[in-house]
Amino acid sequence: MTGKKTIALIGGTGNEGPGLAARWAASGQYRVIIGSRQTGKAERVAAEINAKLGDNLVTGLVNEAAVEAGDIAVLTVPYSAHQATLAGLKEKLQGKILVDVTVPLAPPRVSQVKIPPGGSAGQEAQAILGPGVRVVSAFQNVGAAHLEDIDHPIDCDVLVCGDDKEAKAEAIALAEAAGTRGIDAGPLQNAVVAEGLTAVLIGINIRHKVKGAGIKITGI
């Protein structure tokens, strides 16, 4: 065994999970576990990623076991499953870092910014999990199509919001390992901006007939 940290992708079989998993595994810097509610689905998606990578780097586990084995948990579920998923994993997540990728989109109007009752999905995660979990909000603005094309760098920055410096540094390192640039965007309450930007970018995608509009911070 190496000293590598293990990333557990909760709900990692969805849109963003497989691309992030492949990039982190390919970086050689992390062990990666795909989590799902169904073990079989997690194993199948992990096998697909390994086939793509040409190496046996990713494993699949049910979410609870994935979180238990992980040092850093990354949450990639639709907003409709956000609260229930976190409530179910609350005990297993204590003491860990949770990187929340969730965007509170409000279908069918997914290009209109909708602020959730707790201020942002990131703040809602922190409220559900309590102070024993260090929540960081990140990766909302990087399109799935870009993530999956693992041989290409991504022309999109990752805004990282959180109240714990060490946890933010871990998320910034994850952004770099995924081939993006991670930028400290302030406290967790600023997550509303990164989350809301996704709705703005979806609208820009529609109006410009493109798939992966993103953002870059200039002047730094």
Next chain:
Amino acid sequence: MTGKKTIALIGGTGNEGPGLAARWAASGQYRVIIGSRQTGKAERVAAEINAKLGDNLVTGLVNEAAVEAGDIAVLTVPYSAHQATLAGLKEKLQGKILVDVTVPLAPPRVSQVKIPPGGSAGQEAQAILGPGVRVVSAFQNVGAAHLEDIDHPIDCDVLVCGDDKEAKAEAIALAEAAGTRGIDAGPLQNAVVAEGLTAVLIGINIRHKVKGAGIKITGI
């Protein structure tokens, strides 16, 4: 007289007003009026801009007279003066386009996103002014230092949010005339993102020891 439209900068003697006024006047596409609560101050700032431009292009008037003479009003006041300024100019603004540049910062914590009671300053402006004024939210993310350096292009996009297409097109044209790129960022309710981004960028300025961090939309 030409067919040029006239821009009235309400509170145009502050941080963003003079730079925007100089850029719009220098573009040759607009007549520009600096508005202020005090006529003398408006005239003084207009004279400073004209001296910088080497031409007599900008005039100074008290806010009410500026709005009356303008086709498009641009609001550049601190958030603390937002509500009172708009309430006082409500009648004069009827039938016009208002481009709201206001950012609801909450001093002293100006790098923390603070969402105002009405959802965003842009939505609050629309609520105060009523349906007879077409409110567009724009220019929140372009730093004053960049605006004032009028011979240089600005490496920052302008997110334009509004519920009226024609008014948004006018604001996008204003962005282009100022040497930036204007991007339709969706309905007025999306203004919360552009406004909140300013707090995020202030934090990035502080952490990176720079003055003018901005944003660019990629992939379009």
